[in-house]
Amino acid sequence: xxxxxxxxxxxxxxxxxxxxxxxxxxxxxxxxxxxxxxxxxxxxxxxxxxxxxxxxxxxxxxxxxxxxxxxxxxxxxxxxxxxxxxxxxxxxxxxxxxxxxxxxxxxxxxxxxxxxxxxxxxxxxxxxxxxxxxxxxxxxxxxxxxxxxxxxxxxxxxxxxxxxxxxxxxxxxxxxxxxxxxxxxxxxxxxxxxxxxxxxxxxxxxxxxxxxxxxxxxxxxxxxxxxxxxxxxxxxxxxxxxxxxxxxxxxxxxxxxxxxxxxxxxxxxxxxxxxxxxxxxxxxxxxxxxxxxxxxxxxxxxxxxxxxxxxxxxxxxxxxxxxxxxxxxxxxxxxxxxxxxxxxxxxxxxxxxxxxxxxxxxxxxxxxxxxxxxxxxxxxxxxxxxxxxxxxxxxxxxxxxxxxxxxxxxxxxxxxxxxxxxxxxxxxxxxxxxxxxxxxxxxxxxxxxxxxxxxxxxxxxxxxxxxxxxxxxxxxxxxxxxxxxxxxxxxxxxxxxxxxxxxxxxxxxxxxxxxxxxxxxxxxxxxxxxxxxxxxxxxxxxxxxxxxxxxxxxx
Ligand SMILES: [Fe+2]
Numbered sequence: 001x002x003x004x005x006x007x008x009x010x011x012x013x014x015x016x017x018x019x020x021x022x023x024x025x026x027x028x029x030x031x032x033x034x035x036x037x038x039x040x041x042x043x044x045x046x047x048x049x050x051x052x053x054x055x056x057x058x059x060x061x062x063x064x065x066x067x068x069x070x071x072x073x074x075x076x077x078x079x080x081x082x083x084x085x086x087x088x089x090x091x092x093x094x095x096x097x098x099x100x101x102x103x104x105x106x107x108x109x110x111x112x113x114x115x116x117x118x119x120x121x122x123x124x125x126x127x128x129x130x131x132x133x134x135x136x137x138x139x140x141x142x143x144x145x146x147x148x149x150x151x152x153x154x155x156x157x158x159x160x161x162x163x164x165x166x167x168x169x170x171x172x173x174x175x176x177x178x179x180x181x182x183x184x185x186x187x188x189x190x191x192x193x194x195x196x197x198x199x200x201x202x203x204x205x206x207x208x209x210x211x212x213x214x215x216x217x218x219x220x221x222x223x224x225x226x227x228x229x230x231x232x233x234x235x236x237x238x239x240x241x242x243x244x245x246x247x248x249x250x251x252x253x254x255x256x257x258x259x260x261x262x263x264x265x266x267x268x269x270x271x272x273x274x275x276x277x278x279x280x281x282x283x284x285x286x287x288x289x290x291x292x293x294x295x296x297x298x299x300x301x302x303x304x305x306x307x308x309x310x311x312x313x314x315x316x317x318x319x320x321x322x323x324x325x326x327x328x329x330x331x332x333x334x335x336x337x338x339x340x341x342x343x344x345x346x347x348x349x350x351x352x353x354x355x356x357x358x359x360x361x362x363x364x365x366x367x368x369x370x371x372x373x374x375x376x377x378x379x380x381x382x383x384x385x386x387x388x389x390x391x392x393x394x395x396x397x398x399x400x401x402x403x404x405x406x407x408x409x410x411x412x413x414x415x416x417x418x419x420x421x422x423x424x425x426x427x428x429x430x431x432x433x434x435x436x437x438x439x440x441x442x443x444x445x446x447x448x449x450x451x452x453x454x455x456x457x458x459x460x461x462x463x464x465x466x467x468x469x470x471x472x473x474x475x476x477x478x479x480x481x482x483x484x485x486x487x488x489x490x491x492x493x494x495x496x497x498x499x500x501x502x503x504x505x506x507x508x509x510x511x512x513x514x515x516x517x518x519x520x521x522x523x524x525x526x527x528x529x530x531x532x533x534x535x536x537x538x539x540x541x542x543x544x545x546x547x548x549x550x551x552x553x554x555x
Pocket of ligand 1: 143144171234446447448471474
């Protein structure tokens with residue numbers, strides 16, 4: 001079991017480099033018999049106060065197949081509170097998804113499935129609480145690329161019984177083929193993507209989800225904790241927007257069809273509720289109310305409102321000086337018609353933030369895909385990098401040159417995150433302020449790096465804080481600078497950016513976020529290895545957050 005750090009222990013300086021052995025004994029391990037019928041495990045998620053989604057997939061099924069399910073208040077199923085039969089077939093890839101209703105708030109439940117006389121493993125889940133809630137513990141995960149390694153961090157999450165909910169911020173799968181991102185590592189460690197080509201069709205995405213769900217860490221995490229999940233880009237294709245994606249090219253068919261098929265597979269393979277009557281699959285946002293303690297509002301930033309990303313490549317000949325760069329940011333990147341959120345998403349955000357403030361919940365957490373803090377490329381015209389440059393590979397050298405140029409010109413690190421949509425970010429802050437919420441605890445994925453950020457609007461008014469999770473397996477691209485190079489890059493990144501308190505791209509892992517009515521404590525929990533199942537667990541950084549006078553600050 002991972003050691004649980006209390007706030008007090010961290011303050012008095014318990015080692016932040018505690019090493020724990022890999023957990024080989026797993027409480028909820030699938031047995032051989034259930035593996036035959038339920039190769040992809042079981043899962044639960046998308047809870048509210050009286051219902052939760054339970055999920056499985058029947059392997060090697062003759063169709064149609066009747067799958068029995070039951071839910072109980074005990075793991076021996078002596079007190080069964082709900083049961084039923086779900087008939088599945090090839091039209092939904094033999095997945096099973098049941099919204100179990102009429103449950104009690106804030107209760108633990110156990111569930112299992114049965115098909116053809118074979119029982120699944122037993123899963124554990126819970127409903128959201130009502131009334132006074134003392135404490136909430138979230139595991140914040142993102143960027144789980146099968147080819148880059150084993151989902152060991154998922155196993156660490158599974159083995160922490162204090163976790164209430166797993167919040168996955170997207171890039172749950174990646175679309176690339178074996179000749180793409182992660183392909184070399186996948187070849188080396190025996191985790192080649194299936195199918196071997198880039199996922200484009202419904203069948204491709206189904207196969208990709210199926211492969212990811214064979215990982216042992218994935219199986220135990222989903223069996224142990226309920227999931228709240230949002231998508232980022234790679235569930236469909238790299239850097240999508242309303243009308244296409246960076247990784248959707250000619251010859252890969254119609255974009256709308258690809259997006260629809262990727263989202264069909266998403267809804268089939270994850271424990272999320274189907275769209276409400278009259279809604280679309282793309283309109284995927286939620287407000288999870290955790291008693292009087294917290295609101296967790298999730299965003300959709302890819303398929304319903306986003307304008308096309310600006311590419312530096314297209315402005316290479318125009319931006320020669322810092323003045324050119326400033327004009328480019330003000331007029332091109334910052335154009336007011338460039339959106340991140342749809343009007344329906346914005347209305348939902350405004351209404352639900354106002355409801356949260358009115359209900360006097362202590363915390364307002366935003367489940368968000370990409371990093372929100374304002375981050376300019378750091379100044380890399382630094383003797384360290386001059387010394388490093390000759391030792392770098394050609395690709396790493398080109399990356400360093402590109403980043404150095406961005407830093408010299410005073411441009412943002414990337415334009416796919418909120419950095420590329422500054423007007424939309426300011427609008428997001430304005431919506432929050434209008435709702436009476438300047439105490440946002442924003443969670444971010446996507447960057448393959450840890451972040452501890454402070455958020456400000458353009459007037460310099462504090463809007464809250466941001467905690468960014470690194471990849472479960474996906475690496476930071478600057479890893480090609482070597483360990484010292486990456487560390488120096490991160491140091492300069494924090495030093496050069498007012499909103500960045502700390503960042504580190506060296507590690508793979510997740511954030512364990514514990515909140516109560518006094519404060520929040522975030523541990524940045526890492527695994528020491530993802531390329532084999534042999535790993536240890538290490539906490540590399542912690543942050544304390546205080547909520548006072550309607551805003552948040554680090555203490
Ligand atoms: Fe990612």
